[in-house]
Amino acid sequence: MKIAVIGTGYVGLVSSTCFADTGHSVIGVDINEKIVERLSRGECTIYEPGLEEILSYNLRQKRLRFTTHLSEAVSEAEVIFLALPTPPGADGSADLSFVKKASLDIAKLAKAPKVLVIKSTVPVGTAEIVQGIVREACPDFSIDVVNNPEFLKEGNAVYDFMKPDRIVIGCSTESSRKVMEKLYAPFLRNNHPVFFMDNKSAEMTKYAANCFLATKISFINELANLCDEVGADIESVKRGFTSDYRIDPAFFHPGIGYGGSCFPKDVKALIKTGEQNSVPMKIIQATDDSNQYQKLWPYRKLKAHYNGNLSGKRIAVWGLSFKPKTDDMREAPSIDNILKLIEEGAAVSAFDPVAMEKAKEVLHTGVHYAETRDETLKGADALIVFTEWNAFRSVDPALLAEHLNDRVLVDGRNIFDLTQTKANGLTHYLVGRNSILK
Numbered sequence: 450m451k452i453a454v455i456g457t458g459y460v461g462l463v464s465s466t467c468f469a470d471t472g473h474s475v476i477g478v479d480i481n482e483k484i485v486e487r488l489s490r491g492e493c494t495i496y497e498p499g500l501e502e503i504l505s506y507n508l509r510q511k512r513l514r515f516t517t518h519l520s521e522a523v524s525e526a527e528v529i530f531l532a533l534p535t536p537p538g539a540d541g542s543a544d545l546s547f548v549k550k551a552s553l554d555i556a557k558l559a560k561a562p563k564v565l566v567i568k569s570t571v572p573v574g575t576a577e578i579v580q581g582i583v584r585e586a587c588p589d590f591s592i593d594v595v596n597n598p599e600f601l602k603e604g605n606a607v608y609d610f611m612k613p614d615r616i617v618i619g620c621s622t623e624s625s626r627k628v629m630e631k632l633y634a635p636f637l638r639n640n641h642p643v644f645f646m647d648n649k650s651a652e653m654t655k656y657a658a659n660c661f662l663a664t665k666i667s668f669i670n671e672l673a674n675l676c677d678e679v680g681a682d683i684e685s686v687k688r689g690f691t692s693d694y695r696i697d698p699a700f701f702h703p704g705i706g707y708g709g710s711c712f713p714k715d716v717k718a719l720i721k722t723g724e725q726n727s728v729p730m731k732i733i734q735a736t737d738d739s740n741q742y743q744k745l746w747p748y749r750k751l752k753a754h755y756n757g758n759l760s761g762k763r764i765a766v767w768g769l770s771f772k773p774k775t776d777d778m779r780e781a782p783s784i785d786n787i788l789k790l791i792e793e794g795a796a797v798s799a800f801d802p803v804a805m806e807k808a809k810e811v812l813h814t815g816v817h818y819a820e821t822r823d824e825t826l827k828g829a830d831a832l833i834v835f836t837e838w839n840a841f842r843s844v845d846p847a848l849l850a851e852h853l854n855d856r857v858l859v860d861g862r863n864i865f866d867l868t869q870t871k872a873n874g875l876t877h878y879l880v881g882r883n884s885i886l887k
């Protein structure tokens with residue numbers, strides 16, 4: 450099939466590359482000329498394991514190409530995906546301007562029937578709005594609007610796209626359903642289901658998934674904080690309560706909260722949808738509040754350790770991206786903490802295996818970017834771990850004890866073994882596990 454993907458960021462690039470890899474002919478469109486130039490050379494513009502190889506393979510096979518010209522894509526493609534940003538507006542609602550504008554442009558350019566698939570995460574009712582826009586701008590041909598939310602996880606995106614747990618498709622016509630069935634047929638060899646439903650239910654499904662996962666994170670974090678106060682160990686508690694078959698242990702990792710481009714904005718957008726429909730979303734609101742608080746856990750621990758005075762302290766930082774195996778810095782907890790440390794007079798030396806270039810765009814002053822993990826430790830008083838990259842897990846605590854002047858380790862992802870750090874004389878702060886020190 451001939452496919453166009455509008456927007457070649459984290460979702461659009463993975464989608465276009467994976468569709469091409471299963472034999473479809475794909476044209477990716479982006480307004481950013483530099484992105485298009487780099488992708489056309491086979492250079493991956495995001496860090497995503499395994500992506501660059503299939504990108505360059507499919508470029509060579511001529512099943513994939515990139516352009517800044519929307520008209521070229523619209524004239525060639527039968528199916529057009531929108532993988533455009535839906536950032537939070539000032540009031541927390543999803544900003545649909547990218548999606549609406551592109552839909553209008555596509556409708557004006559269309560000279561034959563199309564299926565227009567919204568892959569961006571959009572609030573309930575968006576497909577209906579977009580259907581109205583395209584019907585008015587293109588009265589001569591049918592453009593069927595379909596909602597097909599994306600569930601890939603950054604860092605595992607190629608695998609998730611190629612072998613999805615499920616595919617959700619909201620559509621309202623038999624012909625668009627047939628097109629989507631044909632399109633996804635190569636991805637369903639693992640027998641995972643395709644759920645066809647109406648557009649509104651598909652739109653809601655995506656928010657339900659992200660908001661539930663965000664709630665799991667906030668739930669375990671609040672329990673962990675309480676464990677620290679009352680002298681319980683969150684890992685024992687977690688083993689105990691998740692052994693109930695009704696409680697899935699997956700995604701219950703105590704830490705410094707969620708970040709990234711999806712959970713924070715999708716949580717806010719669902720709260721807004723509730724507000725607009727006079728339905729209080731109290732649990733989701735609490736999830737958001739709890740996460741705002743949890744994000745600054747490292748800063749609070751360190752500040753308390755130094756009796757409220759961080760001035761002149763030299764802090765090593767390991768990990769900047771919001772999670773491992775991605776360079777995505779959007780809403781990463783590291784940002785707010787580092788800004789606070791700098792504001793209060795601390796010096797920061799940071800290392801991340803892949804996110805430093807993107808980090809420099811948001812944290813441009815006051816941070817020394819080290820070439821290696823261990824360089825950050827030179828002259829440092831304390832270490833904060835923000836991201837659980839594998840390269841940090843295997844570090845010998847003796848190395849930390851040798852280099853850190855104050856032997857303070859703020860372990861925001863609970864990756865170090867407390868018995869070993871204690872044996873090396875480190876003061877080790879973990880989330881919800883400090884009772885085992887006693």
Ligand code: NAD
Nearest residue numbers: 456457458459460461479480481532533534535569570599
């Ligand atoms: P992104 O910011 O990485 O990529 C968006 C791309 O669209 C950018 O390259 C930008 O230059 C391009 N763009 C903007 N306006 C354009 C236009 N008019 N024409 C062509 N290109 C244009 O965004 P993303 O992370 O890929 O997210 C896209 C959507 O997918 C969002 O709604 C997001 O919520 C959703 N989503 C994201 C993920 C994820 O893990 N990142 C997962 C599931 C769903």
